[in-house]
Amino acid sequence: MDDLETRELRYFVAVAEELHFGRAAVRLGIAQPPLSRAISQLERRLGVQLLERDRRGVALTDAGGVLLDEARGALDAVRAAARRTRRAGHSKRSLVLATKAGASHELLQRLLDALAREPGSAPVDVLLCEVGEQAGLLRDGRADVALMHRPFDDLAGFDTEDLHVEGQVAILPARHPLASRDQLTLADVRDVPGLPIARWPRLDGSYPDGPGPEVRTQSQLAQLVALGRTLLVIPASSRAWQWPEHVAVPVVDAPDVTTVIAWQPGSHSPAVASLVRSAAGLSRA
């Protein structure tokens, strides 16, 4: 019962994602026949059919779906091992903190200040990323800790510590009728004529239906807001990237947003532990 090699997992993930041997082979930088052989050998080794080949394309079996999930996780773990080891060895003892660009700006500022004052703490590199990217960065070792936001981000599989709770505000052009109100409800901001809420892609890259503009990055969104083309409901602290000609109005019944610091469980790294302790202490102060 010997272990699978990461090469086999990598090959399978490519085929399972492309559902096409030829394209998967190109993506992997090898020829198609070795890939075919590798996959059928993998199926033989596992004693399980992973792919349904009816001509014109390929489909995943149930077992194949399970392996796709598991293999992604396993590959992330292998890559994290390499990344963390390299960083530990190159003895830049710095930690990488991932956070959504623009979010929790003030909290981050205070955290970095506090760490700078703390003697003997590792230097922190800040890695600004797009929405939802943090989980992947943590999982494959490109980041050591991340600031994430409940209930938006998926915290499954991480250890977390709550840092900050806040309400949400709606961002509106200053001259908009709703902008003069001193509070709003979710009902008020749903289906505002001329200010539809932007649509983010699903995991598979497709967009839900609706009137709002399609958006993939925070900077796209920021520009649409500046143009007065979309309405935004965001945590109060995100106003750090404020637009001068817009106002923020509290949305009283929007769910509270908790900023948490997240890290890989079982990390055993004293540097991570001490950073988390500093952050937690900060929020209690």
Add this chain to the structure above:
Amino acid sequence: MDDLETRELRYFVAVAEELHFGRAAVRLGIAQPPLSRAISQLERRLGVQLLERDRRGVALTDAGGVLLDEARGALDAVRAAARRTRRAGHSKRSLVLATKAGASHELLQRLLDALAREPGSAPVDVLLCEVGEQAGLLRDGRADVALMHRPFDDLAGFDTEDLHVEGQVAILPARHPLASRDQLTLADVRDVPGLPIARWPRLDGSYPDGPGPEVRTQSQLAQLVALGRTLLVIPASSRAWQWPEHVAVPVVDAPDVTTVIAWQPGSHSPAVASLVRSAAGLSRA
């Protein structure tokens, strides 16, 4: 920047654990020279020194320590991928539930009864294991869910749902002076003459100092209790494996024990989800 292969990780873990190339090679079933080469190639690939070879043995560098941690996790993930895929394919749609032998007996009974009554739920295989084994079983895919006990078990890295909270009791021979009390404190049961508390091995296999007998398995412990050689403080529900000539006295200031059901986060398996839902519903009823 190609990925590490599981073979390399396996080799490194063997050397790092044995701190001896020869023994590691035997354990891996290969000769020593290829192992030496594989490790130094791994060091070259990572650009990091992993081992300090001063003649007479080998020591881990800091980076080596990091890799040992990470590699164990990565190997578990790879093995879990293979195990779960095999099980998914062989279409015995059963789930494996791991639990400490003897613990939470009544809760387990009710859970299994409830699942048996539930139409369309997957059959459950119960895997009885020793103290602390559950985490490893979940991590490498030998089990799908586990009953674990806070604060005893390390729940880091798992999703959990609380099922049951209970106090702890001391198990004493019926004729012991303390047995007639209707409650005890931790101070009462510490250093009871003639009834020292058993010592469990540490992670490295060594035992802490103390007067109590050394113990590795639950059945060893059960026998020592039956012989009246040791005193036991355990969750009240564990009395399911009761000894007729012993009594259980509540220890009022011992920390409460919470029985939780734990699973791998991001499991995406509907069978696991429905089992957890059943269990959670059970505890609310």
Add this chain to the structure above:
DNA sequence: ACGCCGTGATACTCCACAGGTATCAGGGGA
């Protein structure tokens, strides 16, 4: 109806590299 394209599978060839054996180098301990 026929032939063409695009799919994945096979047949074979080749060489890179994992693994084996033999041996070296050096530091402690008897």
Add this chain to the structure above:
DNA sequence: TCCCCTGATACCTGTGGAGTATCACGGCGT
């Protein structure tokens, strides 16, 4: 001093991963 035990080196061998060429087959165009 010698010997043993450590890990490293040198060199050889065979497996198997990867390449090229080709097949088998179904859909679809004309």
